[in-house]
């Protein structure tokens with residue numbers, strides 16, 4: 001029988017200081033698994049255990065014109081992906097924010113990418129609207145895992161991916177929460193808040209008033225006190241999509 005995904009690519013280390021994807025790429029490259037390729041996102045940043053060298057690689061996938069180390073790397077990654085003709089690309093990230101496991105898609109996502117999300121046990125999906133890999137590489141999703149989560153384990157994800165490669169069909173997702181990004185909240189705005197926030201928890205009416213947000217909408221937050229946001233930002237505000 002034909003499998004639903006004939007060829008999968010894993011990307012790790014688009015941010016050089018996020019170990020899960022880097023460990024997973026190393027594991028896959030040692031094991032040499034048929035129909036499963038793996039590449040490092042930002043080798044220069046990985047070597048130095050830093051998020052990026054000149055620019056955040058996951059913000060410069062918009063057909064780079066100027067030269068920077070990361071813009072050139074974005075072109076190389078997109079060329080590699082083009083040649084590989086992958087059915088699915090899984091790009092792995094870590095966040096220092098707790099209870100923040102989630103799944104990112106680009107604006108042109110389809111139902112199968114949502115089905116994969118639920119199959120992988122990640123029911124919170126963020127539609128990314130910035131110049132990240134998801135919006136420029138076809139069928140590419142990002143998996144964001146909290147550093148302190150028990151899912152922060154490369155062997156666990158290798159098993160999940162092998163399982164995915166083995167499927168002839170996957171069930172249609174029924175319990176996905178979709179969100180879109182609204183704005184980052186500054187550290188100085190955090191001082192106004194009445195309640196400290198938790199990932200994927202609804203913002204209180206009082207906090208909505210303090211931040212002059214639309215009272216009609218339900219806001220949630222993620223990446224609370226994420227290291228890459230500090231010292232300027234506290235969290236990312238998101239809203240639920242139908």
Ligand SMILES: [Zn+2]
Nearest residue numbers: 015018093094
């Ligand atoms: Zn990342």
